[in-house]
Amino acid sequence: MATANFRIWRGDAKGGQFADYQTEVAEGMVVLDAAIQIQGEQAPDLAMRWNCKAGKCGSCSAEINGNPRLMCMTRLDQLPLDQPVTIEPMKAFPLIRDLATDVSWNFRAKKKIKKFNPRPPDHEDGTWRMDQQDVDRVQEFRKCIECFLCQDVCHVLREHDLHEEFIGPRLIVYTAALEMHPLDVEQRVGDLKNSQGIGYCNITKCCTKVCPEDITITDNAIIPLKERVVDEFYDPLNWLLRLFKPDDTRTP
Amino acid sequence: MAQYEQYEHDVVVIGAGGAGLRAAIEAAAAGVSVGLVCKSLLGKAHTVMAEGGIAAAMANVDERDNWKVHFADTMRGGQYINNARMAELHAKEAPDRVRELEAWGALFDRTQDGRILQRNFGGHQYPRLAHVGDRTGLEMIRTLQDHGIHQGLDVHMECTIIALLKEGERVVGAFGYDRERGRFRLFRAKAVVLATGGIGRAFKVTSNSWEYTGDGHTLAYDAGAELMDMEFVQFHPTGMIWPLSVRGILVTEGVRGEGGILFNNDRKRFMFDDIPDLYRAQTTDDPEEGWRYTQGDQDARRPPELLTRDHVARCIVREIREGRGSPHGGVYLDISWIKEKLPNAAEHIQRKLPSMYHQFKQLANIDITKEPMEVGPTTHYVMGGIRVDADTQMSCVPGLFAAGECAAGLHGANRLGGNSLSDLLVFGQRAGEYAARFAQEHDGGKINEEQVEAIAQWALEPFARAESHTDGANAFQLQYALQEHMQDLVGIVRNEKDMASALDLIEQMKKPAANISVMGNREYNPGWHTGLDLHNLLTVAEAVTRSGLFRKESRGAHFREDFPDRDEALGKVNTILRKGPDGEMQVTQETIPDMPDELKQIIEEIR
Numbered sequence: 001m002a003t004a005n006f007r008i009w010r011g012d013a014k015g016g017q018f019a020d021y022q023t024e025v026a027e028g029m030v031v032l033d034a035a036i037q038i039q040g041e042q043a044p045d046l047a048m049r050w051n052c053k054a055g056k057c058g059s060c061s062a063e064i065n066g067n068p069r070l071m072c073m074t075r076l077d078q079l080p081l082d083q084p085v086t087i088e089p090m091k092a093f094p095l096i097r098d099l100a101t102d103v104s105w106n107f108r109a110k111k112k113i114k115k116f117n118p119r120p121p122d123h124e125d126g127t128w129r130m131d132q133q134d135v136d137r138v139q140e141f142r143k144c145i146e147c148f149l150c151q152d153v154c155h156v157l158r159e160h161d162l163h164e165e166f167i168g169p170r171l172i173v174y175t176a177a178l179e180m181h182p183l184d185v186e187q188r189v190g191d192l193k194n195s196q197g198i199g200y201c202n203i204t205k206c207c208t209k210v211c212p213e214d215i216t217i218t219d220n221a222i223i224p225l226k227e228r229v230v231d232e233f234y235d236p237l238n239w240l241l242r243l244f245k246p247d248d249t250r251t252p
Numbered sequence: 253m254a255q256y257e258q259y260e261h262d263v264v265v266i267g268a269g270g271a272g273l274r275a276a277i278e279a280a281a282a283g284v285s286v287g288l289v290c291k292s293l294l295g296k297a298h299t300v301m302a303e304g305g306i307a308a309a310m311a312n313v314d315e316r317d318n319w320k321v322h323f324a325d326t327m328r329g330g331q332y333i334n335n336a337r338m339a340e341l342h343a344k345e346a347p348d349r350v351r352e353l354e355a356w357g358a359l360f361d362r363t364q365d366g367r368i369l370q371r372n373f374g375g376h377q378y379p380r381l382a383h384v385g386d387r388t389g390l391e392m393i394r395t396l397q398d399h400g401i402h403q404g405l406d407v408h409m410e411c412t413i414i415a416l417l418k419e420g421e422r423v424v425g426a427f428g429y430d431r432e433r434g435r436f437r438l439f440r441a442k443a444v445v446l447a448t449g450g451i452g453r454a455f456k457v458t459s460n461s462w463e464y465t466g467d468g469h470t471l472a473y474d475a476g477a478e479l480m481d482m483e484f485v486q487f488h489p490t491g492m493i494w495p496l497s498v499r500g501i502l503v504t505e506g507v508r509g510e511g512g513i514l515f516n517n518d519r520k521r522f523m524f525d526d527i528p529d530l531y532r533a534q535t536t537d538d539p540e541e542g543w544r545y546t547q548g549d550q551d552a553r554r555p556p557e558l559l560t561r562d563h564v565a566r567c568i569v570r571e572i573r574e575g576r577g578s579p580h581g582g583v584y585l586d587i588s589w590i591k592e593k594l595p596n597a598a599e600h601i602q603r604k605l606p607s608m609y610h611q612f613k614q615l616a617n618i619d620i621t622k623e624p625m626e627v628g629p630t631t632h633y634v635m636g637g638i639r640v641d642a643d644t645q646m647s648c649v650p651g652l653f654a655a656g657e658c659a660a661g662l663h664g665a666n667r668l669g670g671n672s673l674s675d676l677l678v679f680g681q682r683a684g685e686y687a688a689r690f691a692q693e694h695d696g697g698k699i700n701e702e703q704v705e706a707i708a709q710w711a712l713e714p715f716a717r718a719e720s721h722t723d724g725a726n727a728f729q730l731q732y733a734l735q736e737h738m739q740d741l742v743g744i745v746r747n748e749k750d751m752a753s754a755l756d757l758i759e760q761m762k763k764p765a766a767n768i769s770v771m772g773n774r775e776y777n778p779g780w781h782t783g784l785d786l787h788n789l790l791t792v793a794e795a796v797t798r799s800g801l802f803r804k805e806s807r808g809a810h811f812r813e814d815f816p817d818r819d820e821a822l823g824k825v826n827t828i829l830r831k832g833p834d835g836e837m838q839v840t841q842e843t844i845p846d847m848p849d850e851l852k853q854i855i856e857e858i859r
Contacts, residue, residue, distance in 0.1 A: 039778060044778065050462065057295075059292065107407075128354070139359065142384075
């Protein structure tokens with residue numbers, strides 16, 4: 001049976017290095033199969049995450065040959081196997097060990113986004129009627145599997161480490177799903193501008209490129225929300241109107 | 253003395269899939285403090301993989317549907333060894349639980365008049381599954397997660413519980429470790445809800461992830477609770493089989509619900525060959541009528557592809573064994589044929605089954621809008637589990653509750669597709685409510701330090717063995733060996749001889765499993781975690797095998813070639829397992845409680 005070489009990052013926050021492994025490969029194998037095989041046979045303490053193995057849970061995010069990918073959806077026959085396949089942890093989050101990073105910030109930041117707030121039920125049976133096309137409009141955002149690869153490549157988080165000022169593409173997608181939800185009546189645009197730093201995004205679209213669910217993050221989520229921030233806070237007419245609405249707490 | 257971090261909650265919920273999250277939300281709403289412990293990150297539990305939908309008799313698509321039909325369907329699917337009270341509660345409460353999800357932000361596909369759309373599924377008489385394309389589980393878990401984080405829950409991510417703590421008869425806490433640092437954690441609690449899911453990892457070909465090692469089953473069993481009907485393991489008829497590395501990954505029943513057909517290497521739709529008596533009246537023998545059924549014709553009867561999972565899986569095995577299988581040892585599942593019927597078939601398939609399209613395209617180079625898939629059975633679900641009270645979900649151990657897949661009763665001998673997600677919601681809610689009530693009525697108990705010390709010591713032994721260079725086994729290799737044995741000997745087709753040898757092998761594995769040694773340190777060390785999980789896997793493997801040996805008949809998912817027929821007497825009993833005084837697993841039977849006349853009548857009327 002054919003073999004392939006893998007260079008896997010081993011180490012923790014204090015430091016580490018690549019370790020080389022050779023393992024058997026078969027038709028149709030994905031990077032995660034190889035990593036699990038290496039773990040089972042050669043490196044039982046190799047730290048990594050995975051669950052569904054089918055691109056649905058978003059656990060096995062890593063950087064494969066430098067590209068942020070899900071290990072379970074990256075086929076070995078799409079990689080050049082004449083050289084070692086490198087597998088590294090995501091860089092935008094603190095390293096725990098080997099391929100496992102501390103992604104808990106994403107969960108904490110999400111909690112600060114105002115939750116779903118539906119309008120009162122519009123039907124006598126206590127439920128709502130919705131059109132399929134209104135539902136379809138947000139399904140793209142609700143497909144997100146929270147793999148955090150978009151956060152990983154966002155230079156605001158990755159290079160500038162602005163986790164406290166900017167919520168990142170994943171959570172803007174989450175906000176977009178709420179803001180465009182057919183029933184939701186909450187206001188989140190002020191927070192996006194102020195505490196959540198949507199202005200930091202300069203639309204390089206790296207997040208869109210790496211999304212394993214093919215969500216058009218920049219064009220469909222970030223840009224429309226940026227436009228709403230502009231409409232609300234920088235449109236002269238709106239600005240004037242706000243002067244006469246003292247109970248509006250959204251400060252420009 | 254072992255070092256540990258201490259936490260105190262009124263209710264501790266172990267497991268954060270659909271049932272655990274729903275239980276935690278309910279308990280928090282009752283005003284008690286809640287800790288939610290999950291083995292992985294929040295939102296990654298197996299619920300995320302559920303594809304087809306949530307079964308609830310809302311009658312949005314077919315107004316003939318109601319809770320009574322859903323109840324009768326569930327009982328028929330379970331071959332009448334279900335707990336009828338659970339099936340009743342489930343059928344009655346599922347619609348409210350679905351509407352509640354919508355009020356929390358879930359977005360389901362819609363009917364023309366804007367209500368929640370429902371789709372056909374195996375064993376359900378009417379279109380009943382609320383769904384979002386084929387990613388309903390993701391919608392459900394994300395909705396619960398995003399709602400739950402605002403309810404004041406304390407979430408302990410990546411934390412594994414290895415023992416329940418007791419004071420006398422009663423449960424008073426749980427003990428485990430965090431994956432990140434490997435530090436022990438002790439949770440004091442007035443009530444504990446187990447919602448740990450299944451046991452799929454006991455088998456080689458499974459749709460379950462690494463987490464599903466029977467943790468809740470074993471925690472409860474070791475703490476003195478009873479396990480029930482563990483012989484009933486569901487092999488989902490359609491898992492991927494090629495390439496080998498994706499073997500076992502689920503292909504949703506929704507493919508058949510949308511008109512997909514099964515055929516063998518002669519292109520014959522073999523499901524027409526064997527229609528069980530129980531379903532003869534509801535099933536068509538005309539392919540054209542079957543197609544009309546999937547397209548919503550209310551006068552049409554269902555195609556045989558939509559018979560219950562146990563039956564479809566066995567028919568597939570028959571085709572493969574008799575040499576009519578596909579090149580890689582499965583059969584064909586084809587949705588692309590509907591292009592003969594629909595002008596925009598490719599687009600329709602991609603819209604109805606987006607993640608199936610994606611999954612096959614990416615992992616198998618197959619375009620399901622153009623060509624058939626190769627599929628075969630995969631270990632998917634365990635109907636058996638912790639025996640609980642139907643209304644409260646409490647086990648026989650005071651303060652210990654269970655909900656979802658790790659609890660038994662609702663599904664009997666075979667679960668209908670779609671009844672799992674509704675099970676999680678209905679009984680998650682109930683477990684949360686009654687656990688909170690129990691916590692309000694009881695004071696915190698006393699922790700037995702000796703018990704804690706013994707568990708901590710047991711958990712650390714693998715490191716000590718590695719240090720003293722005692723040659724212990726590799727946990728992963730032991731797990732693989734167990735999976736091979738269970739797959740070969742206690743799989744879809746069973747017999748006395750195979751199961752007896754499985755029991756011997758399990759017995760032989762106990763010693764090496766108790767003597768593994770672990771490389772590395774305590775920080776995020778999967779070798780260690782896998783080693784500790786082995787105890788659970790061996791416990792549930794033994795439970796399935798002993799129960800399988802006990803039930804000398806074929807019923808639902810439990811098929812014995814040496815007893816191929818149903819046995820009327822065994823149809824009146826549940827299989828019960830208890831831990832004996834010397835740690836041995838005791839098997840007994842208990843008569844199924846008599847059903848109230850009102851429910852009997854429903855079953856009689858809805859044939």
